Amino acid sequence: MNKTVNINLAGIFFHIDEDAYLKLQRYLEAIKRSFTDSQGRAEIIADIEARIAELFSERLINERQVIGNKEVDEVISIMGQPEDYLVDDEIFEDEPQSSSSQKEKSNKKLFRDTDNSYIGGVSAGLAHYFGIDAIWIRLIWILLVVGGFGTGILLYILLWILVPEAKTTAEKLMMTGEPVNISNIEKKIKDGFDSVSETVSGVAKNVSDSVSGAAKKVDIKKQGNKIKSSSRTFFDTLADVIMFFFKIIAKFIGLILILIGASTLIALIVGLFSLGAIDIIPGTDLVGIVNAGETPVWFASLLAFLAVGIPFFFLFYLGLRILITNLKSIGKVAKLSLLGLWLFSLIGIAIVSIREASEHAYNEHYIEKMPLETRAKDTLIVSFAENDYFKNPFYRHDAFKVASNPEGKKTIFSKDLRIQVKSTTDSVASIKIEKSADGRNYEKALDRAKNIEYSYAFNNKDLVLDAYYSTAISNKYCEQEVLITLYLPVESVVYFEKNTESFLNYRTHSNNIVTSNQVNHYLTIGSDNVICKTCETEKEEESFEVNVDMPQVKINDKGIEIKTGDKQILKIDENGINGEVETVRVKIDSTGINITSDEKNENQ
Incomplete structure (x- = not known):
C-alpha cells in the first residue's frame, strides 16, 4: 500500500505516488538551484513546470490514474537533468554534447507566430x-487573393480562427520543431530577455546622465511587457474584434447543438423505453406484425437507438465543449467504447435489414377457381357485404389492421382486393380467387398465400363478396393481396353495385372488360367488350337542344361565322368583319363570347 499526494502543477491537479512526488520535488529543486542567478528565472521555472504538467497529462489514461516513478523517470529523460545544462553564456554557444534529452525527436506542430506577424501570424507559422x-x-497569399478572386482572404481568415497562437515557450519550441526540454526553454526565454534588454539599452543611451543610473535598475520584465503592449498593431486590434464576434457565434452554435442533441436523445430514450408498453400503446403491436424477419423488437430498437443516439450524444458533447471551455474530457476509453458500439449498431442494422428484405425476395400465387350458376342471358349482380372490421367497408386501400376474429383470436385484416371481369366461351360462369404473398423462398411465400382466408356468397343471381381478407398473425404482413376474376359467358349480363367501384380498375387491360365508371349499369358481355345500353341513354339525356332561331356561331380555320337560321349576320375572316344585321351585338371579354339579338332578346 502506497501513499499518494495531490499536487498542483501549472494549475493542473495530479494524483502522484509519494515516492514519485519526492523524486519530482528533488528534480524541480535542482532545476531552481541551477537557475538561481539567471535572468528570467521565474519564467523559465514556470515554463518547465507547464511542460512537465503537459507530459504527465499525455501519459494519463483517466483522471484518477496515479503518477508513479515510471512516469516521472520518462518526463525527466525528456526534459534532461539539471546538471547537464550549466547556467552560463557558453551554453548558448555550444550545445551539450551528451544529453538524454537530445534523444527526443520532437515533431513540428502548426501554430500562429504572432512575434513575427504582420496580420495574424499565419504566414510565419506556416513558414x-x-x-x-x-x-x-x-x-x-498575394497570388491567391489576386488570382483566386478573393478565396485567399477566406482561407486566411479560416486559418486565423482555427490555428492556435503559440503563446507559451513550449508551444513556440514545438512550432519550430525543437525538443521542449530545459536547455531549449532556458535558451528561448533568455533570448527574449536579451532582445528586450538591447531595446532598453538603446533607449537608455539617449537619456541624460542624470537618469542613467536609474535606467540600470529598471525592471526588465516590466519594461519588456510595456514595450510589447505599446507596439500593438492595428491588425492585432482587428483580430481581437473578429475573434470576439466569432466567439459569440461559436457560443450560439454550441447552444443550438446542445438543444438539438438533448431533444433528440430524450426522444430516443422515451421511444426505447416505450417498447416495454408495446401492448398498452395503441398501434404499437403492428410493429411485430410487419417484422417478417422475426428480429426481436427490443434488439432492433436498441440498434436504432445506438446508431442515431451516439452521433447526437457527441453533438451534444461538442456543444458543451464550445460553451464550457474548461469542460473535462470523457476520456479516450469512453470515446473508443462509444465508437465501437456505434459501428456494432450499424453492422447490426445492416444484418437486420438484409434479413427483413429477404422475407420479400419471392412472391408466390395460390389460385382457387369455382363455377357460378350463371349462363348466357342470365343476370349476375355483384356487391360487397358490410363488415364490422372497417368503418368504411366500400373503400379499398392497401392498409391493414389487427382485430379479433369471431373466435376471439387476433387476426390480420386487409382490404387489398381487386376485381376484374373477363369473357369466356364456357357455358357457365366461374370465379377465380388468386391469393399472393411474399416470402424468403417459394415454399414460404406459397404457404403464406395459402393461409389467406377469403370468402363470398352466391345465391341465385346475387354474388356477395367480402370486402376484406384475413390471415393469422403468425403469417406476418408480407404484401398479401387477393385478385378476384369473374369469367362470364358471352351474352350474359352483369350489374356492379356502387360499393364495388373502388375495387374495379379504372381502365380496361389484360382482357379486363369492365371499368370502375361502369357501375350501376347493366352490362352485356361481349367477346372482348361490354355493351352498356343505359350508359348511352344517360349520355343522350345529358345532351341539350339548340334553338335554330338563336344566333349560331361557327368557328373553323376560315374564320368566325354567326348566323340566325339560314341568314348570315356576321362573318370574320381574312377579308375583315362583315355583318348584315345591326340588331346583333357581340361582346368578347374574360367571361367568354356573349352574342345578343334584340329581336329575340336572348344570349348565346
Missing part, C-alpha cells in the same frame, strides 16, 4: 511548419 522563409508564404 516554421514547412521550413521555408515566410516571404514565400506571403507571396502565395
Whole structure:
C-alpha cells in the first residue's frame, strides 16, 4: 500500500505516488538551484513546470490514474537533468554534447507566430511548419487573393480562427520543431530577455546622465511587457474584434447543438423505453406484425437507438465543449467504447435489414377457381357485404389492421382486393380467387398465400363478396393481396353495385372488360367488350337542344361565322368583319363570347 499526494502543477491537479512526488520535488529543486542567478528565472521555472504538467497529462489514461516513478523517470529523460545544462553564456554557444534529452525527436506542430506577424501570424507559422522563409508564404497569399478572386482572404481568415497562437515557450519550441526540454526553454526565454534588454539599452543611451543610473535598475520584465503592449498593431486590434464576434457565434452554435442533441436523445430514450408498453400503446403491436424477419423488437430498437443516439450524444458533447471551455474530457476509453458500439449498431442494422428484405425476395400465387350458376342471358349482380372490421367497408386501400376474429383470436385484416371481369366461351360462369404473398423462398411465400382466408356468397343471381381478407398473425404482413376474376359467358349480363367501384380498375387491360365508371349499369358481355345500353341513354339525356332561331356561331380555320337560321349576320375572316344585321351585338371579354339579338332578346 502506497501513499499518494495531490499536487498542483501549472494549475493542473495530479494524483502522484509519494515516492514519485519526492523524486519530482528533488528534480524541480535542482532545476531552481541551477537557475538561481539567471535572468528570467521565474519564467523559465514556470515554463518547465507547464511542460512537465503537459507530459504527465499525455501519459494519463483517466483522471484518477496515479503518477508513479515510471512516469516521472520518462518526463525527466525528456526534459534532461539539471546538471547537464550549466547556467552560463557558453551554453548558448555550444550545445551539450551528451544529453538524454537530445534523444527526443520532437515533431513540428502548426501554430500562429504572432512575434513575427504582420496580420495574424499565419504566414510565419506556416513558414516554421514547412521550413521555408515566410516571404514565400506571403507571396502565395498575394497570388491567391489576386488570382483566386478573393478565396485567399477566406482561407486566411479560416486559418486565423482555427490555428492556435503559440503563446507559451513550449508551444513556440514545438512550432519550430525543437525538443521542449530545459536547455531549449532556458535558451528561448533568455533570448527574449536579451532582445528586450538591447531595446532598453538603446533607449537608455539617449537619456541624460542624470537618469542613467536609474535606467540600470529598471525592471526588465516590466519594461519588456510595456514595450510589447505599446507596439500593438492595428491588425492585432482587428483580430481581437473578429475573434470576439466569432466567439459569440461559436457560443450560439454550441447552444443550438446542445438543444438539438438533448431533444433528440430524450426522444430516443422515451421511444426505447416505450417498447416495454408495446401492448398498452395503441398501434404499437403492428410493429411485430410487419417484422417478417422475426428480429426481436427490443434488439432492433436498441440498434436504432445506438446508431442515431451516439452521433447526437457527441453533438451534444461538442456543444458543451464550445460553451464550457474548461469542460473535462470523457476520456479516450469512453470515446473508443462509444465508437465501437456505434459501428456494432450499424453492422447490426445492416444484418437486420438484409434479413427483413429477404422475407420479400419471392412472391408466390395460390389460385382457387369455382363455377357460378350463371349462363348466357342470365343476370349476375355483384356487391360487397358490410363488415364490422372497417368503418368504411366500400373503400379499398392497401392498409391493414389487427382485430379479433369471431373466435376471439387476433387476426390480420386487409382490404387489398381487386376485381376484374373477363369473357369466356364456357357455358357457365366461374370465379377465380388468386391469393399472393411474399416470402424468403417459394415454399414460404406459397404457404403464406395459402393461409389467406377469403370468402363470398352466391345465391341465385346475387354474388356477395367480402370486402376484406384475413390471415393469422403468425403469417406476418408480407404484401398479401387477393385478385378476384369473374369469367362470364358471352351474352350474359352483369350489374356492379356502387360499393364495388373502388375495387374495379379504372381502365380496361389484360382482357379486363369492365371499368370502375361502369357501375350501376347493366352490362352485356361481349367477346372482348361490354355493351352498356343505359350508359348511352344517360349520355343522350345529358345532351341539350339548340334553338335554330338563336344566333349560331361557327368557328373553323376560315374564320368566325354567326348566323340566325339560314341568314348570315356576321362573318370574320381574312377579308375583315362583315355583318348584315345591326340588331346583333357581340361582346368578347374574360367571361367568354356573349352574342345578343334584340329581336329575340336572348344570349348565346
